[in-house]
Amino acid sequence: MECGIFHSTYEKDMALRHTPIEKARLALVILFLLIFPFVADNYWLNLANTIGVVAIGAIGLNILTGFTGQISLGQGAFLAVGAYVAALMSIHWGAPMWLTIPSGAIATALIGAIFGIPSLRLKGLYLAIATLAAQEIIIWVITHWDAVTGGVDALNTKNYLWFGGENHYFSEFQFYWIIMGLAVVVTLLTVNIFRTRIGRAFIAIRDQDIAAEVMGIDLFRYKMLAFATSSFFVGIAGALIAHWRQIVTWERFTIEVSIFYLAVIIIGGLGSVSGSIYGAIFMVMLPAILNNIGKALSGVIPTMDILIPFVQQAVFGLVIILFLVFEPEGIAKMWKNIRDYFRLWPFSY
């Protein structure tokens, strides 16, 4: 809640953006998103698409972990479910993308809800360990169920526009519009979920589950719903990965991926939709920037090429630690502090 702003109607109070500056900022972001693909080269488009996919997955995870307070270490496996469903549907049935992506999302929502059942008995740490087990078990099933998933071999996803059509080639430019379009839809949906009874129930469960139950929130139903909603968006991200990369292997969905997504929402800001997006931008750009710095330094330090992956890994760990120690509410909070400072400047009290 920002100070100095008064609302005289309920509609104004419920508005997502209150001040003219906020609206102007939003317009600028939209303008940037529309112009960006026309000026960027393939390298930047690829990065932007990665950010888009990660943002969708991170928003999904944030619904579960940030807003409902259920820690999940199974994100990687849920992404895998979405990706494999989409890939297998396109390979075996020739299903078009507009069908495979929602199907992947729905399948992931179902699996997510099933693995959400332990959350009824387990909280916090124990739930985290249960989802860790879910991660390992799902990936094991994928790598050993050869008849369906092709085991450890990679699947080559086909991108059809219609049943019986031809495998369509999409450029990074074309995928930019698909991914960004979906990312915008997911963002709008999520922001609005938290203006409804369901979203507020999620937040109530996070803050005090017993109090929430006393207030008449059916814990079983809403926890399942949180797992399903979250996994639905994660499934979209997984299916997008399948179609965009066109190669699906289990190695892309290991426990490291689960950790990466948790890092994204922690650094971006738990319980913040915009935070998920900031986190996605930060965590995708960081290794890319380190990579470029490393390449620039390789003339000076000859072993830099070998060291780059370790530097990336070390910085990844270090960034998580530093954020948790110094700004546990992530980039979203930092950005808010900066905004507040300048909005109220020079009388910031």
Added chain:
Amino acid sequence: MDKFLQLTLTGLTSGAVYALVALGFVLIYKSSDVINFAQGEFLLIGAYLAYFFLGQLGVHWSIGVILTLILAAAMGVVIERLVLRPLIGEPIISVIMVTIGLASLLKAIVGGIWGTNPQIFPAFIPKQEVHIVNAVVTADKLWAIVIALIFLVIFTLFFRYNKEGVAMRAVADDQQAALSVGISVQKIFAWAWSIAAITAAVAGIIVANVLEVSPNLSGVGLHVFPVVILGGLDSIPGALIGAAIIGLLEAYAGGYVGDGSLAQVISYIVLVIILMIRPYGLFGKEIIERV
């Protein structure tokens, strides 16, 4: 029967390593309620430090092991002071993530210094074959079991008779009450982390001796979760028995069921079952919060 005995010995050996890693894990959880996802990386650091002293510097093994353990203890104290202490009172996800970040950092440091290729460890624990009835086992594996048992005895005595050990139990029970009778909770946390790092380093040296030194050793860290959940997160004998059960299960699943690939997930399946029916484990305190 031979196969059974052989598998039993294999299972007990890996169980011994799990037990040592799990002991440190339980110790940290018991005293500070922190789940340490970096326990596997502690093992990795221990193994590589020992490799550095024994393999690269070529010092005598007794000196090398002592130096490794001292450095591991120092690392534990430093990590507790710099990383964990600012997070006291933070939500559980922050504590989990900070140890995950730590794991990533430690792994990267090891990889950056020693590379990713496996290195041969100058084994100092004798490796000659020992015949037990019809099974053959190398002596270092038996030593692993013996060392794990020795540590169990030391820990049991430590918690019963040593002043710091009793203080640790007091802190685990109620931090405020412990503070009010003059126990320094901060000192206890430092103790817990350094002892955890030492046991993990011992496990690392044993694994390095039995196998080789490679970055994959840190995978043991994740296998410890089924062990500690099965035994009970706050129980030291539980860690040992849980480790033996998980080690044996993995060995039998690998030896008897199909192509043996079940061994990779059997422990996680047990983990899910235990979490569903008895989340506090076999020997844990039954205080888990239910929803």
